[in-house]
Amino acid sequence: MSDRCHRPYAAEAPDFSCVSRRHFIGSSAALAGLFTATKFGRSEEVVSDQPVPLKPIGRGKGIFPGRVVWAHDPGVVEWKGPDDGRWWEGNHVKQDRVNQMMDHAVCRLTGANAVKEAWDKLFRHLNTTRNGVAQGYQPGQKIAIKPNWVGMIFRENVVDPETYRFIRRENYMNTSPQMILALLRQLVDEVGVKPADITICDTLAYLVHEYYDILHAHYKDVQYVDYAGKFGRIKVEASDVPLYWSARPRGVAQDVIPKCFAEADYLINFANFKAHSGAGVTLCAKNHYGSLIRWPVQENYYDMHPHCFSNTPRIYRPLVDLMGHAHLGGKTVLYLIDGLFSGVHPRDPVPQKMHIPPMExxxxxxxxxSQDPVAIDSVAFDFLYAEGTPFPRKGGVDDYLHEAALADKPPSGTFYDPNHPEPTERLTSLGVHEHWNNPREKKYSRNLGADEGIELVTVTL
Structure with missing residues (x-):
């Protein structure tokens, strides 16, 4: 049994008493209420409301309900920017330190002393909650990993479909191969999963050689599934498992789940840490845009964008259907957000440095x-909101988290049921949502002694 979780770490983040002048200016402007942002070449007014802290809604999920682990290691990246090559090349990202971050994350999340024990707890907890059987991983069961590789999306001329090489945006903030390697190392070396029983899939991406070569060199038998299936990748196939939008749109093509997700016993949602010029943020929920067999606004299909991007609160949110579907959120054993780098999609072709403490x-x-899809997005939202960029501060950005936390009785009044053609079985609460007390202390209700809400566990390496 591995003892890699026993390395020392700091239990709490340092107590920074000030923030950078740039962050202060950005935050002050936001709290004044208005921004002028530029989107696709035009200016638009963005209205923001300061989140009310420490008002949890919904029910926490996980072994420790509502727990989110944040591992921060300033030494994990040694990259000076685009003039220093690509961030994923060479030793710009320290693989051994990424491995430590992943080890500490799963152990602190589950209360385990070792990685193997942590994963056994994760599998047993999911199986207990979904079918009442406290069973760990069984040999031959299949695991699907959903990264966010929107920086390789097939529609936007960023990857050459003939060569599978980057054309541009080589330094975009995708889920990194180093983070995926750290996850695969745990699953294969600690849990004992055969690589051939693991699938990595983003349905909208061309998996470029630049990433594939890094992953394949270590785990050649993993099933790498992408949009086109060239150069040894596997072309994504549709299953016959439908997803029904709770808005009940008429006259649109039926959405289905990818075959590799429908056949998987477990799913791992591995999102990115980014703001978004349309949705405000793009985290674990929006990562499932790449879990359907079509482009999000593809003609004849239900258009997810209007209700995902709307600033109006208390309306139907399609992300809740993706979070609550039996073959997506219902199978998810672990939610992860790769925060090695951050930025704004699609504005930033390269990562942007952060300014709130302790990034500075x-x-x-x-x-x-986290095991809680609402809690992890809530925490990441608070980080991105505190940065002071306008997009997370638009009205309605965290509305999908309100709807998901209260999915059994949402503010919009929607009957959320993505698993049946007509409203039949309403989703229960998908997790707990609240906002921290302030960007310096980063405390949530459970950190302050309450028996409900979010608990943020900080690991500083």
């Missing part, structure tokens, strides 16, 4: 982990 004009160098 450095790369974000973070990893978030």
């Amino acid at each position: 004009d450095q790369w974000s160098c973070s990893l978030f982990a």
Whole structure:
């Protein structure tokens, strides 16, 4: 049994009493209520409301309900920017330190002393909650990993479909191969999963050689599934498992789950730590845009964007259907957010340094982990909101978290049921949502002694 979880770490983040002048200016402007942002070449007014802290809604999920682990290691990245090559090349990202971040994350999340024990707890907890059987991973069961590789999306001329090489945006903030290697190392070396029983899939991406070569060199038998299936990748196939939008749109093509997700016994949602010029943030929930067999606004299909991007609160949110579907959120054993780098999609072709403490004009160098899909997005939202950029501060950005936390009785009044053609079985609460007390202390209700809400566990390496 591994003892890699016994390395020392700091239990709490340092107590920074001030923030950078740039962050103060950005935050002050935001709290004044208005921004003028530029999106696709036009200006638009963005209205923001300061979140009310420490008002939890919904029910926490996980062995420790509502727990989110934030691992921060300023030494994990040694990259000076685009003039220093690509961030994923060479030793710019320290693989051994990424491995430590992942080890600490799963152990602190589950209360385990070793990685193997942590994963056994994760599998047993999911199986207990979904079918009442406290069973760990069984040999031959299949695991699907959903990264966010929107920086390789097939529609935007960023990857050459003939060569599978980057054309541009080589330094974009995708889920990193180093983070995926750290996860695969745990699953294969600690849990004992055969690589051939693991699938990595983003349905909208061309998995470029630049990433594939790093992953394949270590785990050649893993099933790498992408949009086109060239050069040894596997082309994504549709299953016959439907997803029904709770808005009950008429006259649109039926959405289905990818075959590799439908056949998987477990799913791991491995998102990115980014703001988004349309949705405000793009985290674990929006990562499932790449879990359907079509482009999000593809003609004849239900268009997810209007209700995902709307600033209006208390409306139907399609992300809740993705979070609550039996073959997506229902199978998810672990939610992860790769926060080595951050930025704004699609505005930033390269990562942007963060300014809130403890980053202070450095790369974000973070990893978030949780069993609660609402709690992990809530925590990441608070980080991105505190940065002071306008997009997370638009009205309605965290509305999907309100709807998901209260899915059994949402503010919109929607009957959320993505698993049946007509409203039949309403989703229960998908997790707990609240906002921290302030960007310096980063405390949630459970950190302050309450028996409900979010608990943020900080690991500083």
